[in-house]
Amino acid sequence: MSIVPAVIEELAEHFARFPGVGRKSARRMAFYLLEQPREDVLNLAKKLVDVKDRISRCPVCNHITEEIPCRICSDPKRDAGLLCVVEDSMDVFSIEKTASFRGRYHVLGGLISPLDGVGPDDLAIDSLIPRMESVREIIFAVNPSVEGDTTAFYMKKLVADRDIKLSFLARGIPMGSDLEYIDEATLTRALEGRTEL
Amino acid sequence: MSIVPAVIEELAEHFARFPGVGRKSARRMAFYLLEQPREDVLNLAKKLVDVKDRISRCPVCNHITEEIPCRICSDPKRDAGLLCVVEDSMDVFSIEKTASFRGRYHVLGGLISPLDGVGPDDLAIDSLIPRMESVREIIFAVNPSVEGDTTAFYMKKLVADRDIKLSFLARGIPMGSDLEYIDEATLTRALEGRTEL
Numbered sequence: 001m002s003i004v005p006a007v008i009e010e011l012a013e014h015f016a017r018f019p020g021v022g023r024k025s026a027r028r029m030a031f032y033l034l035e036q037p038r039e040d041v042l043n044l045a046k047k048l049v050d051v052k053d054r055i056s057r058c059p060v061c062n063h064i065t066e067e068i069p070c071r072i073c074s075d076p077k078r079d080a081g082l083l084c085v086v087e088d089s090m091d092v093f094s095i096e097k098t099a100s101f102r103g104r105y106h107v108l109g110g111l112i113s114p115l116d117g118v119g120p121d122d123l124a125i126d127s128l129i130p131r132m133e134s135v136r137e138i139i140f141a142v143n144p145s146v147e148g149d150t151t152a153f154y155m156k157k158l159v160a161d162r163d164i165k166l167s168f169l170a171r172g173i174p175m176g177s178d179l180e181y182i183d184e185a186t187l188t189r190a191l192e193g194r195t196e197l
Numbered sequence: 198m199s200i201v202p203a204v205i206e207e208l209a210e211h212f213a214r215f216p217g218v219g220r221k222s223a224r225r226m227a228f229y230l231l232e233q234p235r236e237d238v239l240n241l242a243k244k245l246v247d248v249k250d251r252i253s254r255c256p257v258c259n260h261i262t263e264e265i266p267c268r269i270c271s272d273p274k275r276d277a278g279l280l281c282v283v284e285d286s287m288d289v290f291s292i293e294k295t296a297s298f299r300g301r302y303h304v305l306g307g308l309i310s311p312l313d314g315v316g317p318d319d320l321a322i323d324s325l326i327p328r329m330e331s332v333r334e335i336i337f338a339v340n341p342s343v344e345g346d347t348t349a350f351y352m353k354k355l356v357a358d359r360d361i362k363l364s365f366l367a368r369g370i371p372m373g374s375d376l377e378y379i380d381e382a383t384l385t386r387a388l389e390g391r392t393e394l
Contacts, residue, residue, distance in 0.1 A: 003293065007247050034248060034261060041245050048242040052230075093201055
């Protein structure tokens with residue numbers, strides 16, 4: 001009797017699959033939409049379809065894009081000899097925001113994770129290998145994690161026979177942070193990687 | 198150059214309007230959907246439209262419903278003489294889950310809040326007044342807040358000339374809580390409303 005109408009529960013179930021959304025928040029979202037003008041909800045529904053229809057993967061770098069190839073790959077002003085390899089497209093946007101990288105990207109679409117059954121074949125490695133021919137440096141820019149280290153190790157093997165410099169993002173103390181609150185692993189890395197004044 | 202594609206930003210803006218969703222989470226949701234199979238996303242879009250098309254307000258109690266009147270209002274086993282007045286439909290579901298209320302509901306659709314410009318005319322009061330003719334008790338079950346108290350005061354005036362008992366949810370210490378962590382206002386209320394063993 002008089003539980004939540006099925007269609008609302010079904011919508012909430014969709015939202016509950018979103019990253020960082022629990023069952024209660026998902027239901028609150030469904031109720032929120034119920035209160036919105038019909039036009040707004042139809043608009044959101046249209047946007048969802050739009051995103052799937054208009055966004056695809058760049059065949060060169062695997063970054064999400066509306067144009068093919070993507071704007072970074074087709075920009076002659078970007079250094080084609082310097083490649084930044086990242087886990088996903090979010091990382092591209094993060095690095096682009098710094099405005100301090102003028103090379104190009106390669107989006108792996110994941111990291112090697114034997115525990116999750118993710119091997120090199122599941123990543124965009126096939127499209128990376130031909131690009132290596134014209135590259136002098138690869139910056140491997142992934143989050144510090146076991147999967148990141150595993151993938152880094154694999155990258156190292158890939159470039160071993162080639163004349164490519166492989167570099168990593170510096171690990172250390174983030175700007176504006178307080179030594180008191182830094183975890184020991186980060187502090188250890190910062191000490192090991194200390195630079196001269 | 199190469200910022201996030203507009204269609205993704207637009208979708209993220211929609212999500213950022215959801216309750217409890219910040220800009221970063223909204224963008225993460227948009228990216229999440231981008232990774233999902235096309236069919237799943239179309240399904241979600243359809244569900245959104247479905248919710249708006251199939252759910253309406255019960256003309257009797259203002260609760261959200263797929264049937265008209267709603268299942269609670271049309272259930273002859275529910276006590277029509279006992280009315281629980283709540284702020285929104287979420288509250289109906291919360292009370293129904295307790296399975297300890299067998300009366301009917303009236304969903305106000307908000308609370309009186311002069312600061313936000315919400316007056317009695319903005320609530321489902323028009324449909325509440327005729328129902329009062331056949332009611333012997335109204336349980337006013339709203340969250341403890343200034344708006345709740347203001348609306349309670351208004352309800353009190355509404356039932357003043359009628360032979361209706363107006364009751365409120367008991368305020369006190371929640372089950373399973375620890376006196377040490379209860380705020381003073383709640384503890385004061387619990388002392389004031391103490392019951393004999």
